[in-house]
Amino acid sequence: xxxxxxxxxxxxxxxxxxxxxxxxxxxxxxxxxxxxxxxxxxxxxxxxxxxxxxxxxxxxxxxxxxxxxxxxxxxxxxxxxxxxxxxxxxxxxxxxxxxxxxxxxxxxxxxxxxxxxxxxxxxxxxxxxxxxxxxxxxxxxxxxxxxxxxxxxxxxxxxxxxxxxxxxxxxxxxxxxxxxxxxxxxxxxxxxxxxxxxxxxxxxxxxxxxxxxxxxxxxxxxxxxxxxxxxxx
Amino acid sequence: xxxxxxxxxxxxxxxxxxxxxxxxxxxxxxxxxxxxxxxxxxxxxxxxxxxxxxxxxxxxxxxxxxxxxxxxxxxxxxxxxxxxxxxxxxxxxxxxxxxxxxxxxxxxxxxxxxxxxxxxxxxxxxxxxxxxxxxxxxxxxxxxxxxxxxxxxxxxxxxxxxxxxxxxxxxxxxxxxxxxxxxxxxxxxxxxxxxxxxxxxxxxxxxxxxxxxxxxxxxxxxxxxxxxxxxxxxxxxxxxxxxxxxxxxxxxxxxxxxxxxxxxxxxxxxxxxxxxxxxxxxxxxxxxxxxxxxxxxxxxxxxxxxxxxxxxxxxxxxxxxxxxxxxxxxxxxxxxxxxxxxxxxxxxxxxxxxxxxxxxxxxxxxxxxxxxxxxxxxxxxxxxxxxxxxxxxxxxxxxxxxxxxxxxxxxxxxxxxxxx
Ligand SMILES: Nc1ncnc2c1ncn2[C@@H]1O[C@H](COP(=O)(O)OP(=O)(O)O)[C@@H](O)[C@H]1O
Ligand SMILES: [Mg+2]
Numbered sequence: 303x304x305x306x307x308x309x310x311x312x313x314x315x316x317x318x319x320x321x322x323x324x325x326x327x328x329x330x331x332x333x334x335x336x337x338x339x340x341x342x343x344x345x346x347x348x349x350x351x352x353x354x355x356x357x358x359x360x361x362x363x364x365x366x367x368x369x370x371x372x373x374x375x376x377x378x379x380x381x382x383x384x385x386x387x388x389x390x391x392x393x394x395x396x397x398x399x400x401x402x403x404x405x406x407x408x409x410x411x412x413x414x415x416x417x418x419x420x421x422x423x424x425x426x427x428x429x430x431x432x433x434x435x436x437x438x439x440x441x442x443x444x445x446x447x448x449x450x451x452x453x454x455x456x457x458x459x460x461x462x463x464x465x466x467x468x469x470x471x472x473x474x475x476x477x478x479x480x481x482x483x484x485x486x487x488x489x490x491x492x493x494x495x496x497x498x499x500x501x502x503x504x505x506x507x508x509x510x511x512x513x514x515x516x517x518x519x520x521x522x523x524x525x526x527x528x529x530x531x532x533x534x535x
Numbered sequence: 536x537x538x539x540x541x542x543x544x545x546x547x548x549x550x551x552x553x554x555x556x557x558x559x560x561x562x563x564x565x566x567x568x569x570x571x572x573x574x575x576x577x578x579x580x581x582x583x584x585x586x587x588x589x590x591x592x593x594x595x596x597x598x599x600x601x602x603x604x605x606x607x608x609x610x611x612x613x614x615x616x617x618x619x620x621x622x623x624x625x626x627x628x629x630x631x632x633x634x635x636x637x638x639x640x641x642x643x644x645x646x647x648x649x650x651x652x653x654x655x656x657x658x659x660x661x662x663x664x665x666x667x668x669x670x671x672x673x674x675x676x677x678x679x680x681x682x683x684x685x686x687x688x689x690x691x692x693x694x695x696x697x698x699x700x701x702x703x704x705x706x707x708x709x710x711x712x713x714x715x716x717x718x719x720x721x722x723x724x725x726x727x728x729x730x731x732x733x734x735x736x737x738x739x740x741x742x743x744x745x746x747x748x749x750x751x752x753x754x755x756x757x758x759x760x761x762x763x764x765x766x767x768x769x770x771x772x773x774x775x776x777x778x779x780x781x782x783x784x785x786x787x788x789x790x791x792x793x794x795x796x797x798x799x800x801x802x803x804x805x806x807x808x809x810x811x812x813x814x815x816x817x818x819x820x821x822x823x824x825x826x827x828x829x830x831x832x833x834x835x836x837x838x839x840x841x842x843x844x845x846x847x848x849x850x851x852x853x854x855x856x857x858x859x860x861x862x863x864x865x866x867x868x869x870x871x872x873x874x875x876x877x878x879x880x881x882x883x884x885x886x887x888x889x890x891x892x893x894x895x896x897x898x899x900x901x902x903x904x905x906x907x908x909x910x911x912x913x914x915x916x917x918x919x920x921x922x923x924x925x926x927x928x929x930x931x932x933x934x935x936x937x938x939x940x941x942x943x944x945x946x947x948x949x950x951x952x953x954x955x
Contacts, residue, residue, distance in 0.1 A: 351949050354862075356862060356947070356948050356949040356952070357947070357949050376861075376866070376867045376944070376948075377866045377867060377868065380861060380864050380865060380866040380867070380869075381864065381866065383861075383862060383863070383864050384863065384864020385864075389862050389863075391952070395855070395858075395859045395862070395952060396859075397856050397859055397860075398856075399550070399551075399554035399555065400550065400554075404550070408860070408863050409863040409864055411543060411547065412860070412863055412864035412865050412869065413864065414543075416543075417543060417546065456863070460863070460864070
């Protein structure tokens with residue numbers, strides 16, 4: 303599903319250049335649930351943003367679902383994101399003046415899906431995350447866990463190839479975190495490919511594979527026995 | 536183009552406009568105010584313009600009155616202080632020598648600038664009224680509205696020195712009962728019987744005229760008051776395209792030469808040039824129209840700039856939202872179009888509201904000045920001006936919307952998302 307070879311990325315700041323990713327080689331197969339771990343500043347978000355086409359790589363190659371991601375201009379990146387990817391952010395990133403259902407329907411709007419179908423799908427995915435009754439509510443009327451579940455529904459609505467979550471539990475208490483992880487595990491059980499950036503070991507242990515970043519390279523890449531989140535809920 | 540007609544697009548736009556009410560209201564007010572000022576000012580200026588035109592409509596705009604006074608300089612043996620008298624023969628001389636003249640109407644009058652008014656008697660009823668000795672051509676220069684069934688002095692009246700009179704509407708009220716038809720009736724004017732041939736409608740604003748004025752044929756006046764070939768003053772109309780000020784100078788020069796007056800004598804011939812005054816007034820009205828145009832355009836510009844400003848602020852406020860939209864798959868073009876279309880939509884809506892409001896105010900002013908002497912009539916704007924203003928606003932609104940739209944897409948989505 304994802305193949306990256308010898309990926310490099312540096313940030314230029316004035317005369318200085320910060321070499322963040324120094325040759326990453328990394329493959330993800332369909333249906334995997336991968337945790338990307340590492341200390342703060344190790345380049346986890348940078349890697350995920352490049353995989354998510356929110357940022358561009360300096361060197362190396364990236365292939366997503368057999369499509370080489372090259373010559374990425376903004377329009378092309380937007381189309382790929384819309385078609386291939388679903389994002390879950392630490393700070394939820396819901397649009398505050400849109401209701402839960404409208405937020406979930408938004409990626410479908412950019413896919414050119416008609417209004418009626420958008421509404422139906424939005425409700426379907428809200429139901430899947432257990433928030434059907436909250437469809438008409440604004441984000442400000444929801445708790446943190448609920449907001450993240452709306453964001454997950456939104457990421458699912460586009461029916462992406464890969465879900466990408468950057469610290470999805472970073473703003474949540476541990477009980478809510480496990481609820482969210484339970485949901486993510488269930489989505490993965492249904493066959494979805496998911497990448498999760500986290501620095502919390504307990505969250506990483508709930509994935510099926512842990513990739514450890516340090517000083518811009520992968521220092522460890524192991525398959526783990528998944529801890530089910532449902533036992534803590 | 537498909538984008539513009541898609542109902543999905545409009546749902547997004549209405550969503551964003553409707554849910555950001557303060558921003559929408561401020562934008563709407565900015566533009567509304569601009570176009571309102573433009574419409575109200577330009578319409579009011581047009582109303583004044585029309586009003587002045589109406590105030591002068593009964594008199595030819597390029598006309599003048601010329602009369603004789605007394606000399607203030609000696610000339611060819613004549614002493615200073617000699618009084619001058621215009622003669623009927625001056626009319627032909629002037630017409631022959633000055634090609635700019637279209638009409639000349641020599642006039643005599645009693646009880647207007649001097650002399651006592653004529654005594655008017657009908658049975659037991661008596662009154663006083665000014666009396667004018669006129670030629671039919673006078674109506675070419677100043678329209679006289681004659682009530683139905685009547686007429687003004689005609690050529691045969693002049694030739695036969697008929698004792699016919701056109702009376703004023705007030706005189707009619709004073710000496711006739713309401714249901715009596717005055718046409719064909721006889722009255723005595725300074726003890727001579729005259730037959731009434733018409734009643735003229737009084738139009739206010741025309742200077743020294745009044746609603747009791749009586750018009751009789753020049754030739755009859757001459758016999759009645761024994762005035763010979765004398766003429767009290769000349770009413771002269773120049774052709775529409777002629778220079779009235781030059782025409783006035785020419786007329787004075789010719790009259791001075793006929794009457795042996797020093798060409799340098801400024802006081803011998805008096806003149807009142809309506810054309811010159813009219814030019815000044817229309818110049819004032821034109822200036823006002825121009826000024827209102829400038830002010831209007833400036834306010835429209837200010838309105839458009841305020842849209843741009845507000846959009847710029849709103850784009851800054853919405854950086855995160857636009858970043859989210861882009862993360863979810865909005866292309867730069869879709870983001871740009873969203874902002875521009877929002878700008879154009881707001882401009883059009885508030886522009887139309889401004890037009891309606893401006894039209895209401897103009898209507899109000901028109902209604903309020905309807906029955907007053909204010910020179911203010913029909914304050915309308917040609918629809919092309921209104922649409923033009925709206926067009927300019929939409930065009931500028933689009934242009935100015937491009938700046939924030941460009942800014943919105945120039946930031947990388949990942950940077951936009953990071954913004955708090
Ligand atoms: N846009 C940027 N410009 C400059 N430096 C950046 C930028 N984004 C991240 N960095 C730097 O790159 C390094 C890696 O950042 P990041 O990928 O966010 O780390 P992590 O998510 O693992 O905490 C950090 O030192 C950070 O300061
Ligand atoms: Mg990070």
